[in-house]
Amino acid sequence: MLTIVDVGKRFGGVSALDKCSVEFESGKITAVIGPNGAGKSTLLNCISGALVPDSGSIRLFDDDVTGAKPHILARKGLARTFQISRELSSLTLLENLLLADRPSDPMSFFAPVFRRARVLDEQAEAVNRAMGLLRRVGLDRLADETASALSGGQKKLLELSRALMLKPRVVLLDEPAAGVAPPMVKVLIEVIRDLHAEGVDFVLVEHNMDMVAALSDEVVVMAEGTPLMRGDFKAVTTDARVAEAYLGGVV
Amino acid sequence: MIAYLVTIATLVSIAVLIAMALNVQWGMCGMVNFGLAGFVALGAYTTAILTLAGWPALFAVAASVVVCAVMGGLLSLISMRLSEDYLAIVTLGFGEIVRLVTLNEGWLTGGALGLPGIPRPLVETIGSENYETAFLAGAVLIVAIVYFGLERLTRSPVGAALRAVRDDDLVASSLGRNVLLLRVKAFALGGGITAIAGSLQAFQFSYIDPSQFTAIMTAYAFMAVIAGGRGSHRGLILGACSIMFLLEASRFLKDVIEVLDNAQIAAIRLILIGAGLILLLIFRPQGLMREYRLSAPRATAATAPPPTGKE
Ligand SMILES: Nc1ncnc2c1ncn2[C@@H]1O[C@H](COP(=O)(O)OP(=O)(O)O)[C@@H](O)[C@H]1O
Ligand SMILES: [Mg+2]
Numbered sequence: 049m050l051t052i053v054d055v056g057k058r059f060g061g062v063s064a065l066d067k068c069s070v071e072f073e074s075g076k077i078t079a080v081i082g083p084n085g086a087g088k089s090t091l092l093n094c095i096s097g098a099l100v101p102d103s104g105s106i107r108l109f110d111d112d113v114t115g116a117k118p119h120i121l122a123r124k125g126l127a128r129t130f131q132i133s134r135e136l137s138s139l140t141l142l143e144n145l146l147l148a149d150r151p152s153d154p155m156s157f158f159a160p161v162f163r164r165a166r167v168l169d170e171q172a173e174a175v176n177r178a179m180g181l182l183r184r185v186g187l188d189r190l191a192d193e194t195a196s197a198l199s200g201g202q203k204k205l206l207e208l209s210r211a212l213m214l215k216p217r218v219v220l221l222d223e224p225a226a227g228v229a230p231p232m233v234k235v236l237i238e239v240i241r242d243l244h245a246e247g248v249d250f251v252l253v254e255h256n257m258d259m260v261a262a263l264s265d266e267v268v269v270m271a272e273g274t275p276l277m278r279g280d281f282k283a284v285t286t287d288a289r290v291a292e293a294y295l296g297g298v299v
Numbered sequence: 300m301i302a303y304l305v306t307i308a309t310l311v312s313i314a315v316l317i318a319m320a321l322n323v324q325w326g327m328c329g330m331v332n333f334g335l336a337g338f339v340a341l342g343a344y345t346t347a348i349l350t351l352a353g354w355p356a357l358f359a360v361a362a363s364v365v366v367c368a369v370m371g372g373l374l375s376l377i378s379m380r381l382s383e384d385y386l387a388i389v390t391l392g393f394g395e396i397v398r399l400v401t402l403n404e405g406w407l408t409g410g411a412l413g414l415p416g417i418p419r420p421l422v423e424t425i426g427s428e429n430y431e432t433a434f435l436a437g438a439v440l441i442v443a444i445v446y447f448g449l450e451r452l453t454r455s456p457v458g459a460a461l462r463a464v465r466d467d468d469l470v471a472s473s474l475g476r477n478v479l480l481l482r483v484k485a486f487a488l489g490g491g492i493t494a495i496a497g498s499l500q501a502f503q504f505s506y507i508d509p510s511q512f513t514a515i516m517t518a519y520a521f522m523a524v525i526a527g528g529r530g531s532h533r534g535l536i537l538g539a540c541s542i543m544f545l546l547e548a549s550r551f552l553k554d555v556i557e558v559l560d561n562a563q564i565a566a567i568r569l570i571l572i573g574a575g576l577i578l579l580l581i582f583r584p585q586g587l588m589r590e591y592r593l594s595a596p597r598a599t600a601a602t603a604p605p606p607t608g609k610e
Pocket of ligand 1: 059062063064082083084085086087088089090091
């Protein structure tokens with residue numbers, strides 16, 4: 049589904065990704081773990097088009113998408129959330145979600161003025177879908193609030209539901225549980241599991257090991273910009289090299 | 300007195316159009332335009348030159364709209380390709396280029412003397428007695444049409460997308476919106492609106508010269524948008540009217556306080572505007588009105604009666 053080959057990304061003197069090759073298979077939830085600074089977020093940013101890799105190639109569903117713009121990737125069915133929430137702060141929750149909808153004329157300045165009825169009909173449909181998604185994460189009562197009014201945890205939930213509004217085939221989640229209250233983490237796990245059952249695949253970057261244990265079919269451990277090992281949760285968490293990488297990362 | 304009020308109201312209509320252009324570009328989409336007066340000048344000169352060459356007013360205005368829209372699209376495209384923060388510099392530079400061209404290319408623009416004798420549309424049909432009033436009616440009609448068009452745009456998903464680009468372009472892009480295209484379109488739309496404003500100005504006095512398009516024109520537009528509440532078209536109308544009211548009301552200070560001379564009055568007028576804006580920003584930092592936001596119950600009832608327009 050997603051094939052990353054020899055991707056490199058440097059920030060000045062820092063090598064965030066170094067000949068990073070990893071394959072994310074369809075039909076699976078793949079967790080990516082690793083110490084802070086391992087390059088997990090940078091990897092997601094390169095895949096989603098937020099950053100252009102310095103070298104290497106990325107394939108999504110057999111298309112070469114290296115360096116493609118985020119909106120092109122979104123249309124191919126790739127959605128993402130951000131480690132540090134990026135809510136559209138002056139938009140309401142509902143508007144945040146509607147932005148991910150794809151009406152028949154999404155860029156036209158003329159349709160809203162001259163074909164208003166159709167635009168409003170499509171919008172009403174999208175609103176129903178958006179309210180359903182908000183309900184799923186318990187944010188529907190806040191639909192009319194601006195996103196700036198949400199707590200940190202709620203913003204994470206908003207980002208997830210917004211990503212789902214794209215009707216994605218694969219979602220990249222960057223620490224979705226960070227800052228979310230434990231009961232809400234349970235809800236998150238449920239929502240992700242349900243969606244996976246409906247055919248959506250996930251790449252899950254997460255430090256919350258309960259969540260990783262509950263969801264992942266496979267775990268990739270990253271350290272210093274490249275995968276160190278992969279396996280199931282148990283194999284990975286009992287591996288000596290992984291423990292060492294984490295200890296090394298702490299220092 | 301009536302004639303004076305008609306003139307003022309026509310000038311307000313033009314100022315409102317300019318502020319609307321800025322509101323699309325900067326208020327909604329977050330793209331600053333410091334060359335706004337340059338766009339108005341480009342629109343005014345295009346219309347003036349074409350009508351003087353014998354074009355019918357309607358065609359001249361249409362051509363002028365196209366010229367300014369294309370110029371807006373090009374400028375935003377160029378600066379986006381460089382880097383996003385360059386837009387401020389590029390538009391400032393554009394404004395300066397327009398000023399220099401209008402001043403120095405006398406064969407085309409009449410230089411500092413300007414272009415006199417611009418034929419006013421339908422002047423034979425309407426007759427000269429009521430012309431100013433009819434012109435005002437026309438100007439107000441145009442403002443109304445632009446206003447309702449922009450409101451529809453603002454209340455549509457594209458309107459929300461423009462605001463999303465303003466808030467966080469990476470997010471808008473990650474959600475499938477072509478940010479570059481949205482920016483170019485918004486800037487082109489704003490450019491087209493400035494052309495209408497410039498054309499009205501050319502017909503209003505049937506004379507234009509470079510001194511009509513100075514930086515203060517741009518400044519008033521920013522003030523109207525900020526005072527009105529960024530993103531709110533209704534707010535900027537209120538903002539533009541308030542500014543014109545302060546400007547014109549202070550004109551009569553001279554009759555009340557006789558010790559002041561004209562230069563002092565002029566200075567006081569600007570101080571009044573500045574003080575008004577500062578007070579407003581202290582007591583109502585979000586501006587007079589809030590921009591449109593879609594709310595859930597109303598949106599689900601799309602088949603029900605049309606929106607009440609409550610903001
Ligand atoms: N925009 C950036 N500018 C400079 N350095 C960065 C930037 N993003 C990430 N880095 C650096 O790249 C490395 C990997 O970061 P990141 O991908 O965020 O790691 P992780 O998500 O695994 O914690 C770190 O050393 C970080 O400091
Ligand atoms: Mg990270």
